[in-house]
Amino acid sequence: MAKNNFIFAVVITVSSTLFFIEAFKNSRNFITRDLSTSQNARGSQLTMMARKPIIAGNWKMNPVDFGEALDLAEKLAASSKTMADDVEFVVIPPHPFLVPVKEKLEGSKIKLGAQNAFTEDKGAYTGAVSTPMLKSVGVEYILAGHSERRTIFKDDDSAVGRKVTKILKDGMTPILCVGELKEEFEEGLVEQVCGLQLSKDLRGVTADEMRKIVIAYEPVWAIGTGLTATPEIAQSVHAFIRKWIEKKYGKEVAEEVRIQYGGSVTPETVDELMACPDIDGALVGGASLAADKFSRIMSYKKL
Numbered sequence: 001m002a003k004n005n006f007i008f009a010v011v012i013t014v015s016s017t018l019f020f021i022e023a024f025k026n027s028r029n030f031i032t033r034d035l036s037t038s039q040n041a042r043g044s045q046l047t048m049m050a051r052k053p054i055i056a057g058n059w060k061m062n063p064v065d066f067g068e069a070l071d072l073a074e075k076l077a078a079s080s081k082t083m084a085d086d087v088e089f090v091v092i093p094p095h096p097f098l099v100p101v102k103e104k105l106e107g108s109k110i111k112l113g114a115q116n117a118f119t120e121d122k123g124a125y126t127g128a129v130s131t132p133m134l135k136s137v138g139v140e141y142i143l144a145g146h147s148e149r150r151t152i153f154k155d156d157d158s159a160v161g162r163k164v165t166k167i168l169k170d171g172m173t174p175i176l177c178v179g180e181l182k183e184e185f186e187e188g189l190v191e192q193v194c195g196l197q198l199s200k201d202l203r204g205v206t207a208d209e210m211r212k213i214v215i216a217y218e219p220v221w222a223i224g225t226g227l228t229a230t231p232e233i234a235q236s237v238h239a240f241i242r243k244w245i246e247k248k249y250g251k252e253v254a255e256e257v258r259i260q261y262g263g264s265v266t267p268e269t270v271d272e273l274m275a276c277p278d279i280d281g282a283l284v285g286g287a288s289l290a291a292d293k294f295s296r297i298m299s300y301k302k303l
Helices: 002-050 066-080 095-105 131-136 147-151 157-169 182-186 190-201 231-249 251-256 270-274 291-298
Strands: 054-058 088-092 110-114 141-144 173-178 214-217 258-262 281-284
Touching: 054 258, 054 291, 066 088, 066 095, 066 110, 066 291, 088 141, 095 110, 131 157, 141 157, 157 173, 157 190, 173 190, 182 190, 190 231, 214 231, 231 251, 231 258, 231 270, 270 281, 281 291
Parallel strands: 054 088, 054 281, 088 110, 110 141, 141 173, 173 214, 214 258, 258 281
Antiparallel strands: none
16 A cells, blocks of 8 residues: 555656646747747837838929929928928929929928939930939939839830939939739739839849838829728738848848838828838828828828
8 A cells, every 4th residue: 555655656746747847848938939029029120110211202293383382392391390300201393393492491301302313414315304413403312113104204114223223323312113003903913013123123233222222112003093002902012022122132131121102192091001010101192292281191190
């Protein structure tokens, strides 16, 4: 009887020991896993914080009146003074308004952008504007590959790529626009279209140069139509673009590149869009022509 009690006690002791060893191992695994997840999340948050959001207003061929342009610039300059320092702001007026708008922006937090540039410095190119000309009047950002330039003015990917290279060469920042047509979106070709445009437009761009480029994802079906991609759709495409950059240039570069969303961004949609982890800003069209609306977009609420 005593022998049986002894054996029973030994079994209980061994079982208890094994149980606590296993529990300890599981606890360690859980803590390690939890710590790793926490570190990854914290690393992701730090990366996002390192990417300074950029909100840009593309005025396109608006407004029609010189006085209206100056009034708009003056109102935006005044409102920007109370806005966050951790967000970058840009306005992109038509070429005739660049110099006077720049003067109105002096002392504000808003930088100047241009809507287009030619790839030659000077010469017999009637109607063209060169990158050195734009730089000399204070332009810091230049759009390349906007869908309206691609479709209306027939800028192909070869031309867009040359513009990107020239803008970089002359010390300014290209905002490279990519995006799919409505039928391409409906056929599920978003990644193929954006990937092809990126491949062609960034041909020859080095990793160091890539860090300086801003990408704007603009679904063509959402530009000027009042339609906006849902935050889920926009985030998925932005994540794809970042992954594409990672495959070509490496993770470090991909985490630094800022990717804007463009396509009927409004005061009502900007907060949710900007809450997405891979959306680093907005390229705003129509809403940038109303001082109150664009000011609200520039001061978006961080959810």
